[in-house]
Amino acid sequence: MSFIVIKSSFLSTIQDYGRLAHGKHGMSQSGVMDEHAYSWANHLLSNRFNDAVIEITFGGTQLEVLIDTFIAVTGADLEFKVNGKPALMWHGLQVSKGDLLSWDNPKSGVRAYLAVKGGFDTEVLFDSRSVNLRENIGTKLTPGDQLSCQFFEEETYRFIPPKYIPNYNQAIILRLLPSYQFNEFSANQRDLFFNQDYTITNANDRTGCRLSGAPIAMKKERMVSEGISYGGVEISTDGLPIILLKDAPSIGGYPKIGTVFSLDLAKLAQRQPNTQIRFELMNIHQAQKERRKFNEFFKISY
Amino acid sequence: MHKIILAGENSILIYFGDKIDASLPEIIGNFAYQLKNELSDVIIDLIPSYTSLHVSYDLNTISYQDFCSRVEKCLAKDVSASTTFTPQTIHIPVYYGFEVGLDLERLLAEKELDLDAFIDIHSSQDYLVHAIGFSPVFAFLGEVDKRIQTPRLATPRIKIPAGSVGIAESQTAVYPTESSGGWNIIGRTLIDLSLNNPDNINKFSVGDRVKFYPITKDEFVNSGGTL
Numbered sequence: 001m002s003f004i005v006i007k008s009s010f011l012s013t014i015q016d017y018g019r020l021a022h023g024k025h026g027m028s029q030s031g032v033m034d035e036h037a038y039s040w041a042n043h044l045l046s047n048r049f050n051d052a053v054i055e056i057t058f059g060g061t062q063l064e065v066l067i068d069t070f071i072a073v074t075g076a077d078l079e080f081k082v083n084g085k086p087a088l089m090w091h092g093l094q095v096s097k098g099d100l101l102s103w104d105n106p107k108s109g110v111r112a113y114l115a116v117k118g119g120f121d122t123e124v125l126f127d128s129r130s131v132n133l134r135e136n137i138g139t140k141l142t143p144g145d146q147l148s149c150q151f152f153e154e155e156t157y158r159f160i161p162p163k164y165i166p167n168y169n170q171a172i173i174l175r176l177l178p179s180y181q182f183n184e185f186s187a188n189q190r191d192l193f194f195n196q197d198y199t200i201t202n203a204n205d206r207t208g209c210r211l212s213g214a215p216i217a218m219k220k221e222r223m224v225s226e227g228i229s230y231g232g233v234e235i236s237t238d239g240l241p242i243i244l245l246k247d248a249p250s251i252g253g254y255p256k257i258g259t260v261f262s263l264d265l266a267k268l269a270q271r272q273p274n275t276q277i278r279f280e281l282m283n284i285h286q287a288q289k290e291r292r293k294f295n296e297f298f299k300i301s302y
Numbered sequence: 303m304h305k306i307i308l309a310g311e312n313s314i315l316i317y318f319g320d321k322i323d324a325s326l327p328e329i330i331g332n333f334a335y336q337l338k339n340e341l342s343d344v345i346i347d348l349i350p351s352y353t354s355l356h357v358s359y360d361l362n363t364i365s366y367q368d369f370c371s372r373v374e375k376c377l378a379k380d381v382s383a384s385t386t387f388t389p390q391t392i393h394i395p396v397y398y399g400f401e402v403g404l405d406l407e408r409l410l411a412e413k414e415l416d417l418d419a420f421i422d423i424h425s426s427q428d429y430l431v432h433a434i435g436f437s438p439v440f441a442f443l444g445e446v447d448k449r450i451q452t453p454r455l456a457t458p459r460i461k462i463p464a465g466s467v468g469i470a471e472s473q474t475a476v477y478p479t480e481s482s483g484g485w486n487i488i489g490r491t492l493i494d495l496s497l498n499n500p501d502n503i504n505k506f507s508v509g510d511r512v513k514f515y516p517i518t519k520d521e522f523v524n525s526g527g528t529l
Binding site: 285 | 310
């Protein structure tokens with residue numbers, strides 16, 4: 001064993017790149033909410049792109065290190081400390097047996113990622129280590145849990161140019177692909193959608209993010225259920241958007257006005273309730289170009 | 303006949319019709335099978351549902367346009383001629399009793415049916431798997447006889463026991479695990495559909511058929527059922 005959980009008060013779970021090939025079995029995609037911070041955490045340690053990490057939401061988590069190894073912590077500033085002293089984030093870090101890692105309260109952002117050299121070695125369930133509480137796949141971390149990690153040979157580190165460390169307090173615009181029923185919303189309703197500030201509500205978790213704002217109208221409120229893409233924006237019966245995220249069901253029956261670009265969803269994953277957001281149109285070629293560049297850099301193979 | 307639309311940065315949706323139709327699941331199931339074989343180098347996942355097939359692909363190796371044109375080529379072939387997908391029939395024993403069929407008594411009154419007639423209507427026909435979703439191994443089965451169709455509950459229940467058999471509009475289904483939900487519960491099966499048995503992910507495929515058969519209270523209890 002290489003880590004033991006001392007405290008876990010809100011939600012900390014093991015996540016990886018996701019369970020991408022089981023939508024046909026009714027399973028969610030699952031996986032990390034912030035692919036940007038996650039990918040950097042593994043990259044800093046020269047891990048594989050899909051190695052498992054701990055996703056720590058809001059803080060309140062303490063782990064004791066049981067071996068000498070290397071870690072990297074990225075994502076939200078949740079007052080990360082080693083043995084009670086503020087420690088470096090976005091950086092490979094050597095830790096030793098007996099060290100105490102802690103995350104207290106959110107200062108900026110929502111979700112922090114702890115990667116360990118070699119990746120966490122938890123049980124692979126349906127081709128992924130990602131925990132999905134809605135589907136009873138795995139459990140959240142609880143005090144006393146012991147975690148092991150995979151063997152590694154080389155001690156290689158990488159560095160992150162500071163310009164790539166995000167500022168989670170910045171305003172965000174979510175770029176939307178005109179997918180699904182986009183063309184079935186009237187031009188007026190689409191204008192209303194793109195020209196208003198929406199607010200992130202408290203109904204905001206790994207399954208979806210519900211927004212408040214001025215409702216938009218849709219001719220039909222329900223439709224035949226169809227397969228859902230990560231980032232699909234449902235317009236629910238009250239006319240307000242729900243952005244479907246990693247733990248969303250594989251199919252759904254509300255009309256969808258579009259699909260948010262994945263790397264913008266990574267930014268959304270770090271925004272607190274009451275944050276204002278806007279939508280902007282994006283075309284598929286631009287989206288694929290940006291995602292391909294990201295995948296190439298982090299050696300993400302699918 | 304079909305229409306391809308954008309679903310996301312690495313996904314498309316193919317429509318095979320615009321309303322629920324008993325002939326679609328097999329067409330979609332066949333096509334999904336064929337697509338998986340022919341485009342296995344770039345396809346990540348395929349999600350069939352009622353009238354559509356959601357397909358995600360590896361954007362690192364193929365662009366949206368190129369992927370769509372490969373799918374179009376596949377669609378142009380006569381899929382029905384190929385014997386690609388063999389539907390199965392899954393038999394599910396159900397105890398239709400008031401202790402486990404939480405809405406059964408109300409439904410009998412609303413539909414003016416006695417219990418035997420109700421059981422006969424629900425269990426005498428085959429149902430087609432139209433979609434799998436909501437949660438793993440949850441199969442949407444249609445089409446329920448008009449005499450026992452019922453809208454979802456106005457307020458969903460917080461807790462529905464695993465194995466509960468429900469009706470919502472023209473659909474029926476088994477809840478694989480304990481969950482919340484708004485379907486009208488008419489009975490319970492002891493068949494374990496949960497992921498405690500990992501093989502259950504392949505229990506149902508779109509295009510398969512499901513047949514319920516009634517068991518008595520004694521059979522239910524003797525097989526380990528609790529009332």
